[in-house]
Amino acid sequence: MTKLPAVRQEQILAWLQKEKRITIETLAERLGVSIMTIHRDLDVLALAGQVEKVRGAAQISTRGIIGETAHQCSLCSMPVPLRTSFIINTTSGEKVYGCCPHCGLLLLERHPDTTLVLTRDFLYGRMVNAGDAYYLIDSDIAVCCAPSVLCFAGERDAQRFQQGFGGNVLDFEFARAHLISRHRGSE
Ligand SMILES: [Zn+2]
Ligand SMILES: [Zn+2]
Structure with missing residues (x-):
């Protein structure tokens, strides 16, 4: 088969x-x-x-890396996994959570006034500044929403995952624009 x-x-x-x-x-x-x-x-x-x-x-896996945070994604309402969490700090002091960079990047449209936008590096698990990160879109690694969007602090790391699992590596602005246009197209 x-x-x-x-x-x-x-x-x-x-x-x-x-x-x-x-x-x-x-x-x-x-x-x-x-x-x-x-x-x-x-x-x-x-x-x-x-x-x-x-x-x-x-x-x-017995290590439970797939743990969930206590938050809900503001876009799709799914529980926010630790592994892919995306956090938007708005200028009004509000925190908006995305389950993964897919939802997080789309949520930025609703919350344009931000002080700090953080997301988790998929490889190392560190929180990184979303604006400086690279995004692997459409790879075979489906951990959260579709299309799959994974964040990497380093462009080289993103490219290495791309070689193994396909997809496209985009920087923050391109990733955002790409997701928004696709999202609109699907409505
Ligand atoms: Zn979501
Ligand atoms: Zn998601």
């Missing part, structure tokens, strides 16, 4: 939730794909903090 990476990854997660640990060979057999493909799927899931690779097998 031929399946899109995202569909395979969801299937892998569903199996792992039931069976705890599955060898990479078994996953390759079940899905009818190569060991290499399974490794790549597991790398995506590992980067998203959902799965760990252990001695030729995969298991659900």
Whole structure:
């Protein structure tokens, strides 16, 4: 069977939730794909903090990187994950939360008067100034909203993820403009 990476990854997660640990060979057999493909799927899931690779097998991540904050996304109302949180500090002292840079960049349209806009570097987990960051849009790493938008403090890091997982690297202004035009197009 031929399946899109995202569909395979969801299937892998569903199996792992039931069976705890599955060898990479078994996953390759079940899905009818190569060991290499399974490794790549597991790398995506590992980067998203959902799965760990252990001695030729995969298991659900026990480290809980996918923790949620107590906040709700002001755009889509989803709980804001720690991993991708986006925080807009407005000039009136209000804090507006986005679940990920996708929603965060769109929320900036509603809140143009900001003092500080922070988001989390997807690779290192540090909070960074959103205006100085780079954004990987449309990669295979689907951690939150679609289109997937991941933030990196360094352009090189963003490009490295792009090589592995596809998509386009844009700076803050371009990423923002790109998302706004797509969002409008989908309405
Ligand atoms: Zn959202
Ligand atoms: Zn999101």
